[in-house]
Amino acid sequence: MTEKAAPDNIEQAPVQNGTVVVKMVHLRKSFENNHVLRDINLVLNKGENLVILGKSGTGKSVLIKCIVGLVDCDYGSLSIFGEDISELSEKELMETRKKIGFLFQSGALYDSMSVRENLQFPLRRQLHSIPKDKMNSLIKEALENVGLAKAIDKTPLELSGGMRKRLGLARTLILKPEIMLYDEPTTGLDPITSKEISKLILEVQQTYNTSSIIITHDMECARLTADRVVVIKDGMCDAEGTFDELKNSTDAWIRSYFE
Amino acid sequence: MEPRIRIRSITREKIEENFLASVFGKFFIEVASLASFTLRFFKEVLKPPYEFNELLKQSFLVGYKSFPLIAITGFIIGLVSTIQSRPTLANFGAVSLLPAMVAVSLIREIGPVITALIFAGKVGSGIGAELASMKVTEQIDAMQVSGTNPFKFLVVTRVLAATLMLPLLAVLADAVGLLGSLVGVNLKGHVSVSFYFSQVFQALRFGDLFPAIVKTFFFGFAIGLIGCYKGYYANTGTEGVGKAANSAVVFASLMVFIIDMIAVQITSLYQN
Numbered sequence: 025m026t027e028k029a030a031p032d033n034i035e036q037a038p039v040q041n042g043t044v045v046v047k048m049v050h051l052r053k054s055f056e057n058n059h060v061l062r063d064i065n066l067v068l069n070k071g072e073n074l075v076i077l078g079k080s081g082t083g084k085s086v087l088i089k090c091i092v093g094l095v096d097c098d099y100g101s102l103s104i105f106g107e108d109i110s111e112l113s114e115k116e117l118m119e120t121r122k123k124i125g126f127l128f129q130s131g132a133l134y135d136s137m138s139v140r141e142n143l144q145f146p147l148r149r150q151l152h153s154i155p156k157d158k159m160n161s162l163i164k165e166a167l168e169n170v171g172l173a174k175a176i177d178k179t180p181l182e183l184s185g186g187m188r189k190r191l192g193l194a195r196t197l198i199l200k201p202e203i204m205l206y207d208e209p210t211t212g213l214d215p216i217t218s219k220e221i222s223k224l225i226l227e228v229q230q231t232y233n234t235s236s237i238i239i240t241h242d243m244e245c246a247r248l249t250a251d252r253v254v255v256i257k258d259g260m261c262d263a264e265g266t267f268d269e270l271k272n273s274t275d276a277w278i279r280s281y282f283e
Numbered sequence: 284m285e286p287r288i289r290i291r292s293i294t295r296e297k298i299e300e301n302f303l304a305s306v307f308g309k310f311f312i313e314v315a316s317l318a319s320f321t322l323r324f325f326k327e328v329l330k331p332p333y334e335f336n337e338l339l340k341q342s343f344l345v346g347y348k349s350f351p352l353i354a355i356t357g358f359i360i361g362l363v364s365t366i367q368s369r370p371t372l373a374n375f376g377a378v379s380l381l382p383a384m385v386a387v388s389l390i391r392e393i394g395p396v397i398t399a400l401i402f403a404g405k406v407g408s409g410i411g412a413e414l415a416s417m418k419v420t421e422q423i424d425a426m427q428v429s430g431t432n433p434f435k436f437l438v439v440t441r442v443l444a445a446t447l448m449l450p451l452l453a454v455l456a457d458a459v460g461l462l463g464s465l466v467g468v469n470l471k472g473h474v475s476v477s478f479y480f481s482q483v484f485q486a487l488r489f490g491d492l493f494p495a496i497v498k499t500f501f502f503g504f505a506i507g508l509i510g511c512y513k514g515y516y517a518n519t520g521t522e523g524v525g526k527a528a529n530s531a532v533v534f535a536s537l538m539v540f541i542i543d544m545i546a547v548q549i550t551s552l553y554q555n
């Protein structure tokens with residue numbers, strides 16, 4: 025059933041050769057007097073979809089920004105593929121980042137570039153000499169996956185909120201990273217599109233054996249995608265389990281998420 | 284009553300002290316962080332990989348965007364300063380010196396400085412606003428996450444583009460300014476084109492042109508760097524974008540004058 029994620033538990037968590045891709049131990053982060061993350065202990069296993077739930081402003085976005093090094097944590101250790109990221113050089117960090125896809129909550133689209141160029145950017149940057157037709161077919165495929173094939177020559181400013189979200193998703197998925205961090209992938213989308221996105225997330229996981237962290241407030245998305253769910257409260261992992269376990273939790277506060 | 288007054292005066296003293304402390308503190312923090320930004324620029328500009336394509340694109344944008352404005356301004360400045368100088372020279376019966384005088388002041392001082400100020404207003408604020416809005420909308424973070432060094436891609440290219448393009452634009456402004464001056468001379472009286480230019484080139488020396496061009500590199504560098512600095516460290520929120528653009532122009536324009544002053548001191552050392 026629901027377990028409090030105790031630190032000792034985590035450190036004893038079975039590290040079956042290379043199965044843990046992200047591991048956080050006693051992670052803390054404060055912004056001046058705002059103690060956002062107090063003590064986070066979390067592992068992400070290879071090929072797993074981990075859904076993170078939590079109230080708005082509890083630091084879910086900050087948590088995944090720590091993983092890619094956009095936010096430096098104050099205390100604790102964070103390792104990716106078994107390497108402590110605080111010990112990586114700038115260059116190694118850059119290489120590690122290339123294996124991680126990050127969907128920003130805000131989309132973070134490049135406004136000065138067209139939809140096509142937004143997708144070209146990560147491709148050009150990471151697969152330096154990629155033939156033109158290969159690139160075009162990758163772009164086409166990525167846009168079709170999120171239902172944006174027609175918008176290829178528009179600029180992000182001409183897209184609706186949901187379309188921007190989907191473009192952000194396409195841009196992140198185009199490189200097929202080993203770890204995917206989705207920050208609210210379905211927020212602002214209609215139920216039908218949300219479901220398609222959830223299915224896409226599952227498909228990516230199954231085809232490429234991607235390990236993902238999915239932050240969401242959308243219970244339908246959580247239900248469809250989650251292998252494991254973690255609830256964050258007061259800067260700590262409050263509960264952990266499968267979707268059904270947490271749904272039937274003895275803790276009324278946790279159950280209230282699922283109502 | 285007594286203690287209250289005392290408390291009030293103490294707090295006021297405190298506030299004034301803190302105010303001074305905070306103003307000075309802020310000033311020094313700003314100077315220090317600009318200095319470290321500059322250092323970082325020099326570190327990253329030398330380190331491969333180089334972003335040649337982006338540099339070309341930025342140079343084109345920077346030059347192309349400010350080209351018409353600078354041309355028009357240069358023309359008007361040349362024209363106006365000729366018209367304004369004529370009466371004074373006429374008093375001394377030296378109207379024939381008009382082309383030479385205007386050309387020297389245009390090329391030594393007015394051309395570069397006016398070009399730099401317009402460049403600061405157009406390009407400096409543009410860079411400030413662009414980077415600030417990229418920062419606010421997490422686009423800079425997105426670049427970083429996708430394994431691109433945003434400092435190299437955004438800052439280094441823009442600073443280099445500004446440094447390389449401003450001298451070109453200043454030469455252009457000088458040339459157009461001379462044309463304006465030619466028109467000004469011909470408004471009253473007649474001076475042929477060939478005579479005008481022979482007069483101008485007789486008056487101009489290498490020592491006029493060279494330092495004037497050299498200082499425009501510094502102007503361009505300062506404008507690009509300050510625009511990037513203000514944008515890169517903009518506060519989040521839409522207000523941060525406006526603030527970055529605004530303070531980039533103000534600060535960059537001030538820097539232009541400061542650099543100009545230093546440059547004039549240096550050139551005057553070897554000119555007589």
Ligand SMILES: Nc1ncnc2c1ncn2[C@@H]1O[C@H](COP(=O)(O)OP(=O)(O)OP(=O)(O)O)[C@@H](O)[C@H]1O
Pocket residue numbers: 055058060078079080081082083084085086087129
């Ligand atoms: N760069 C920052 N500087 C200062 N405070 C920050 C910064 N980023 C986040 N915070 C603070 O950290 C806290 C958590 O923010 P975060 O964005 O992680 O919340 P969240 O859990 O993702 O919420 P939501 O579900 O609304 O997206 C907030 O109180 C926020 O004010």
Ligand SMILES: [Mg+2]
Pocket residue numbers: 084085086129207
């Ligand atoms: Mg968030």
